[in-house]
Amino acid sequence: xxxxxxxxxxxxxxxxxxxxxxxxxxxxxxxxxxxxxxxxxxxxxxxxxxxxxxxxxxxxxxxxxxxxxxxxxxxxxxxxxxxxxxxxxxxxxxxxxxxxxxxxxxxxxxxxxxxxxxxxxxxxxxxxxxxxxxxxxxxxxxxxxxxxxxxxxxxxxxxxxxxxxx
Numbered sequence: 288x289x290x291x292x293x294x295x296x297x298x299x300x301x302x303x304x305x306x307x308x309x310x311x312x313x314x315x316x317x318x319x320x321x322x323x324x325x326x327x328x329x330x331x332x333x334x335x336x337x338x339x340x341x342x343x344x345x346x347x348x349x350x351x352x353x354x355x356x357x358x359x360x361x362x363x364x365x366x367x368x369x370x371x372x373x374x375x376x377x378x379x380x381x382x383x384x385x386x387x388x389x390x391x392x393x394x395x396x397x398x399x400x401x402x403x404x405x406x407x408x409x410x411x412x413x414x415x416x417x418x419x420x421x422x423x424x425x426x427x428x429x430x431x432x433x434x435x436x437x438x439x440x441x442x443x444x445x446x447x448x449x450x451x452x453x
Contacts, residue, residue: 306361307360310401320359320377325421337425361401363438388402395411396409405440409429413425
């Protein structure tokens, strides 16, 4: 017989899930990095993706005000850097200065790319949907960059445990 459980307990069955980050910047160009649990492709033509960001997050404020972000797939070996970015606010720390991530000028948007990433997707927000305590930002991918030699993706195994799939 199937057990009825809370939505929270049932949603834990989604792990492992891909780890992605978003880089955003304030009006003066100071960047911030936020780890994401949710990033998805939404369109082939034009190429688009969507990210979900908590409404109370500093990154939410930045993306909402500037209308730009870079979606990033970090490679294995950067788990501690991703966790640092998720456990510290960009209101108080420079996450590029405090991690091994290196900023690289983007081609079409203000927020920088992450040099160490497997892929960087430069996005301009074209829509936002409030969904409870998060906002889904839909962005058109206006430039994209890959480094296939970076290795494998990082996955969230649940409870903030990050690593490659076995």
